Amino acid sequence: xxxxxxxxxxxxxxxxxxxxxxxxxxxxxxxxxxxxxxxxxxxxxxxxxxxxxxxxxxxxxxxxxxxxxxxxxxxxxxxxxxxxxxxxxxxxxxxxxxxxxxxxxxxxxxxxxxxxxxxxxxxxxxxxxxxxxxxxxxxxxxxxxxxxxxxxxxxxxxxxxxxxxx
Amino acid sequence: xxxxxxxxxxxxxxxxxxxxxxxxxxxxxxxxxxxxxxxxxxxxxxxxxxxxxxxxxxxxxxxxxxxxxxxxxxxxxxxxxxxxxxxxxxxxxxxxxxxxxxxxxxxxxxxxxxxxxxxxxxxxxxxxxxxxxxxxxxxxxxxxxxxxxxxxxxxxxxxxxxxxxxxxxxxxxxxxxxxxxxxxxxxxxxxxxxxxxxxxxxxxxxxxxxxxxxxxxxxxxxxxxxxxxxxxxxxxxxxxxxxxxxxxxxxxxxxxxxxxxxxxxxxxxxxxxxxxxxxxxxxxxxxxxx
Numbered sequence: 001x002x003x004x005x006x007x008x009x010x011x012x013x014x015x016x017x018x019x020x021x022x023x024x025x026x027x028x029x030x031x032x033x034x035x036x037x038x039x040x041x042x043x044x045x046x047x048x049x050x051x052x053x054x055x056x057x058x059x060x061x062x063x064x065x066x067x068x069x070x071x072x073x074x075x076x077x078x079x080x081x082x083x084x085x086x087x088x089x090x091x092x093x094x095x096x097x098x099x100x101x102x103x104x105x106x107x108x109x110x111x112x113x114x115x116x117x118x119x120x121x122x123x124x125x126x127x128x129x130x131x132x133x134x135x136x137x138x139x140x141x142x143x144x145x146x147x148x149x150x151x152x153x154x155x156x157x158x159x160x161x162x163x164x165x166x
Numbered sequence: 167x168x169x170x171x172x173x174x175x176x177x178x179x180x181x182x183x184x185x186x187x188x189x190x191x192x193x194x195x196x197x198x199x200x201x202x203x204x205x206x207x208x209x210x211x212x213x214x215x216x217x218x219x220x221x222x223x224x225x226x227x228x229x230x231x232x233x234x235x236x237x238x239x240x241x242x243x244x245x246x247x248x249x250x251x252x253x254x255x256x257x258x259x260x261x262x263x264x265x266x267x268x269x270x271x272x273x274x275x276x277x278x279x280x281x282x283x284x285x286x287x288x289x290x291x292x293x294x295x296x297x298x299x300x301x302x303x304x305x306x307x308x309x310x311x312x313x314x315x316x317x318x319x320x321x322x323x324x325x326x327x328x329x330x331x332x333x334x335x336x337x338x339x340x341x342x343x344x345x346x347x348x349x350x351x352x353x354x355x356x357x358x359x360x361x362x363x364x365x366x367x368x369x370x371x372x373x374x375x376x377x378x379x380x381x382x383x384x385x386x387x388x389x390x391x392x393x394x395x396x397x398x399x400x401x402x403x404x405x406x407x408x409x410x411x412x413x414x415x416x417x418x419x420x421x422x423x424x425x426x427x428x429x430x431x432x433x434x435x436x437x438x439x440x441x442x443x444x445x446x447x448x449x450x451x452x453x454x455x456x
Binding site: 034035058062077081084085088091092094096098108109111112113116118120127129131136137139141143148160161162164165 | 198218222224246248250252254259261263266268278280293297304305307332334
């Protein structure tokens, strides 16, 4: 009975966080391309879907120090860098929780050969650094992410994933 | 009186222990630095502490002494992005936000040129897209001037200058009129990347053939086959000869050999012989009526 009450209380405490994490507000701006190739709506939708999916696995990978979770969404430079960071934070004995609250996404470049799409995402998120199960620092961050995605077998993968100071 | 003395002595002893000597850490550091730049973190307090610099692009951990400047050397914090800088003392923690921008000097280009092989004289047939990176492989977001050059084996070089937006720039250029290997170069502040674009002859143009009797057959032969710019069409290109007579039609495909296609056809009085390659049509010969 006591255990059930503890579990119920714990689930109530966890629920808002998990709902929040999965329900970041997403706003998609119309593309503002500085390139000659027209962007089909289907392509744009697929690119944004791939990018948002990459955020989900990015968050899981960093919270669990599991770089294997990045393989489905990231390639090239982005994959190498994020894996390296996860290795560093594991060595430092910490994990990080990225709680994204909102995304404001706009596609800005579609290369003439159709092999890369660049988007800008103004993200509001909270970064929490966790050591030994305890949050040692929590910081709200307004970031401007620039991502470059390239087509893979069945989806768009993130090749460049970089925040730049606004 | 005695109790008061005891209390004072106790307080003095407690103040001299290392635990009590430690003060709450606080930190001060620049809000923004360039990737790879050296910088210092000023800390207050005393005692041992742990410094963490944590972001998606990099994590650094270091043992530090409070009250001393913590020097981060050049080339240590290299990943562009947002970081939390955390100083954890024995009993408390201080933290703040640090932004790392890409270094301003380009060091690497990612240059995608398409296609690697194409026919001559194609308007906007060649495209190039370039992404500009610093020495630490951060995409340089600030605008940079990019020079694209397409230099054919002979003839004039095409040049196009443009400015990057969010680290990316592109161009489109015409393939030239001569076959051969063109050098396609993207250059930004002395950093360049080269691709080879092979230009091949276009479709045959202005096909011409002649015919002469060869016993009871007709020997039909094309003039040297060229594209519309005068480049020799490669051997193996299929030339199709068609002979029509009395409502019958026979077709023969002949691969080009040393610029020429030749074939012997049955000699039928009044036959109409035509030649074609792909969508290019050549002249017609009416046998026995010319």
